[in-house]
Amino acid sequence: MKFFTLIIISFLFSTTFVNANINDSLTPNITYFVASNNVRVRAFPDQSGRILGELALNDQVQIISPATIYNDKFIQINIVSTHEKIDFAEKYFIGKDFLAETEMDYKEFKGQYFIVVNVASETLRLYQRVCPDNSCPNKMIMQTEVVVGEDIDHAKDEKGKGRSLLGSYRVTGWAKFYQDPEGHYPAWYRDGYPPVPQPDAIWSEWFAKKNMPLGTDGKHEGKMRGAFGWYTAFVTPKPFGQWTHGTLGWGSDKDKFIKRVKKLLINVVSDPRSSGCTRNNNEAIAFIRNMIDVGTPIIKIYAREQILDPGLKNYPPELKFWNYALTKNKSHAIDRDEVLSHLKIPLRDLNAWWEAKRNGSGLILSPEDPLNQILEIGTYQLDTMPEAIEYTRGKINIGRKIGRKGNVYGIKPEDMHGNFYVDAGILSDYAHPTKKLEVGGFPDEITPPWMRIENIKF
Secondary structure, rough: EOOOOOOHHHHOOOOOOOOOOOOOOOOOOOOEEEEEEEEEEOOOOOOOOOOOOOEOOOOEEEEOOOOOOOOOOOEEEEEEEOOOOOOOOEEEEEEHHEEEEOOOOOOOOOOOOOEEEHHHOOOOEEOOOOOOOOOOEEEEEEEOOOEEEOOOOOOOOOOOOOOOOOEEEEEEEEEEEEOOOOOOOOOOOOOOOOOOOOOOOOHHHHHHHHHOOOOOOOEEOOOOOOOOOOEEEEEEEOOOOEEEOOOOOOOOHHHHHHOOOHHHHHHOOOOOEEEEOOEOOHHHHHHHHHHHHOOOEEEEOOEEEEEEOOOOOOOOOOOEEEEEEEEEOOOOOEEHHHHHHHOOOOOOHHHHHHHHOOOOOOOOOOOHHHHHEEEEEEEEEEEOOOOOOOOOOOOOHHHOOOOOOOOOOOOHHHHHHEEEOOOOOOOEEEEOOOOOEEEEHHHHHHHHHHOOOOOOOO
């Protein structure tokens, strides 16, 4: 937790920047909650003001002078509580419309779908709640291999760095082509940025300076291009900056860059996992984005995996596919049929253009042609057959990081509590292994009621 006390210094703004209004709904010395994710904090009350960092949903602030609104938009604040990195400045300003009097937690969820990330096995699964009264097993819609946080101890004031936190969270928003405030990881796509490496490009191309945007000094800046991939899901409460997002690469690269992180050589020379986030391949995160929205639970556990019904009678062998079309526009859907409808493009035109592009055609479209919006089209094959990843003791550090061993952080058997039945999306006798791992999310909820085996009627 960080507490910033503003040093109030007399500073004269020109009339170009000050536009004082009376706003009766805002009160000094009252704590307000930030009502959105990625709310930019500026050192100066103008769009061109230096960005000091970004506040997250439910961060807490106080208002210095409610009667003074700068440029009809900005208000000066004191930052009371945030887990985000904010540069020190004499004054802090945010948009006045990003404040709320009450915290938003979305805890009461009545929707159909929820997500479980078993950090132990590095697997994300999307489930459907079949019984609204929580009395029957859930249905797994898809599962996908992910990358979790690196197995490294960090300083106590850097909570959220290193290992992935466990807990019960809710999705508070989505960002397409997200970029961190410092610009260390430039967006996968942004107008004016260099093109990303081509499909099938090698790992190192995504770190090459030529693929990074230019900074104010005219030099290419950034550590890794497209690290957050196509979509990023933000969660609450107390996520400590750990999001669920995509990764580098194209849809056609499938899970190549997820599996690469778990190969022997790269783990010998470094720890290539995330800084705590859950990293998905881009097709998987796009499908998840298409299925869920704000309020959806994301439950992060560390558990042994089992199959409740060995016959898997609820999972007949069948192939399921989803067609997508990725566009440049951040507000566009990703489902192919929805994109075609929005852009008013016939399917035959889209297929013909994409075939020509894949074959290296130098076809030039008019600037007004909606096909210019398309970055990639493809088909994602869902993994719909539940598979339990075997738990291993993980005595050798390097061994448990190679592939998927069901115990990526090497938790001892005596510290593991309960089982996760992956075909039913339920837990029995589960408790977080907190001797080594930390927990965020709702402090009074390990998992929602529809994940507890005692509620199921067999």
